[in-house]
Amino acid sequence: MRIQAKTLTAMFGIAGAIGMTAAMAAPNWSGVPAKDVQLFYPGQSSWEWVLTDHPGAEKFRGGKDCAACHIGDEKNMGALLVSGKKNEATPIPGKPGSIDAKVQFEHDAQNMYVHLEFSEGNQPNAKMDNTYATKVTMMLDGGDVPEANRAGCWGACHEDSAGMPSAGGSDRTMYLPKTRAHLSRQGGGDALMPADALAKLKASGYFLEYWQARLNPGAPAAAANGIIFDKLEETKPTAVTAEATYSGGTWSVTLSRKLNAGAGFVPLVPGKRYTVAFAIHSGHTAKRFHYVSFERSLVLDQGNADFVVGKK
Ligand code: HEC
Numbered sequence: 500m501r502i503q504a505k506t507l508t509a510m511f512g513i514a515g516a517i518g519m520t521a522a523m524a525a526p527n528w529s530g531v532p533a534k535d536v537q538l539f540y541p542g543q544s545s546w547e548w549v550l551t552d553h554p555g556a557e558k559f560r561g562g563k564d565c566a567a568c569h570i571g572d573e574k575n576m577g578a579l580l581v582s583g584k585k586n587e588a589t590p591i592p593g594k595p596g597s598i599d600a601k602v603q604f605e606h607d608a609q610n611m612y613v614h615l616e617f618s619e620g621n622q623p624n625a626k627m628d629n630t631y632a633t634k635v636t637m638m639l640d641g642g643d644v645p646e647a648n649r650a651g652c653w654g655a656c657h658e659d660s661a662g663m664p665s666a667g668g669s670d671r672t673m674y675l676p677k678t679r680a681h682l683s684r685q686g687g688g689d690a691l692m693p694a695d696a697l698a699k700l701k702a703s704g705y706f707l708e709y710w711q712a713r714l715n716p717g718a719p720a721a722a723a724n725g726i727i728f729d730k731l732e733e734t735k736p737t738a739v740t741a742e743a744t745y746s747g748g749t750w751s752v753t754l755s756r757k758l759n760a761g762a763g764f765v766p767l768v769p770g771k772r773y774t775v776a777f778a779i780h781s782g783h784t785a786k787r788f789h790y791v792s793f794e795r796s797l798v799l800d801q802g803n804a805d806f807v808v809g810k811k
Contacts, residue, residue: 524636525742525753526605526811528614534806538596538617538779538790539577542587546676547658547684554694564649566793572622573597578791588664591788595620598779598790604808608800611767611808612755613637613710615777618748622782630719632788633714634780635743635752638727642772643704646676651776651794655727659686662787672731677705679729691729701728708756708765712741719743720752728761737762738764769800 550556555568569576577596579585600617615635628634638655640647646654655673659665665685677700679687691697706728713721720739725733738760743752758767765773777792796804 525755526607526612526614528603528605528753530601531605531614531809533601533603534795536600536601536602536777536792536795537573537597538700538777538792540594540789541572541576541656541787541791542580542585543663543787544580545553545656545658545660545663545686546646546650546653547682547686548586551655551684551743559650565651565653565793566795569793572737573793589784591623591625591784593621593623594625594782595622598781600777600779600792601772602777602806604797604806605811606758606767606808607811610755610757611799613775615750615752617750617779617781619750619781625782625784625788627788628780628783631713631715632781632783633750634711634778635714635750635754636709636711636778636780637754638778639708639710639765640774641704641708642643642774644707645734646674647707647776647794648774649794650793651774652778655731656787657686658684659688659789674729674731675705675707675727697729704765710739710741710756712743712752712754712806714743714745714750714752716745722754724756734763767799770798770802772802772804773797775806 533804536725574597580587581590581594583590598619599616600615603614612769638652638714644654655675659671660673661670676682678691678697680690680692706726708726709724713723720741720743722737722739723733724737724739725731733775739754739756741754774794775797776794780789795806797806798804799808800810
């Protein structure tokens, strides 16, 4: 592997690398351009809400993307939503409203790597996930999910998913709008499109992928990944690798997978435009109680995008 424990000690001032696996030739991130990405607490602000009752609804429907209005305002949005004053029925007392992350990408002939560095602040223990303190997730859209091209994770976040206003006690996960026979202000419920229509949609690339690192300070990272189509489904065996270090309150997390991981995965090729977005579950939270970013565009090698992923 390229990053030795010694290098990490020098970079992060820690007395030993944790969670490192010898399988991954992770880049040396010190020379890779970084971008700041703000993640904020979104409360129960669903796809259906942003399309209807939200002050930007008309302009969004008219073609203006979320990021175009909101990047730079995440801290204020998070502070408002986490307080319970707007779109949040069950606020977690004392929870910070946002997390700032530094994000870097690189690829080599085999793999793409993404690196996130962030501090979570003072997180109360919400006791929703008693296995992992923190989970870091990247959502990846191959370009064939119009809702995610324009709104990142909101393309999959619905009024009737678990813990959302119209869930009615259901444990429904995230899902993509076109998989539902009908979509109302209350979400899409459980009535799906006919099986042949669903198969066609999926074959056309209408699904999202996610890569996840599951973390506890001082322990090796656990990797997970999966897709969101008519529901969120974990892929087994895991195609993603995760490693992480935690030092002085700062997480340093690297996720990677093969550029071509086969059927059921977004193929990563130069020149194509992707959408990515990030989520962090902090303070032993689960499901919707996470921080999320607005959408960012990504290309490999060259092009016009928020992230141009260089080759090492
Ligand atoms: C045309 C600009 C515009 C677009 C596009 C837009 N919004 Fe908004 N959004 C607003 C405005 C204005 C508010 C109200 C902010 C305020 O009252 O200070 C708002 C409020 C919000 C809030 C509540 C937090 C708050 O500060 O009030 C969320 C969450 C939100 N928007 C998410 C989204 C998402 C997700 C998208 C894309 C699907 C989106 N917005 C697209 C303008 C926009």
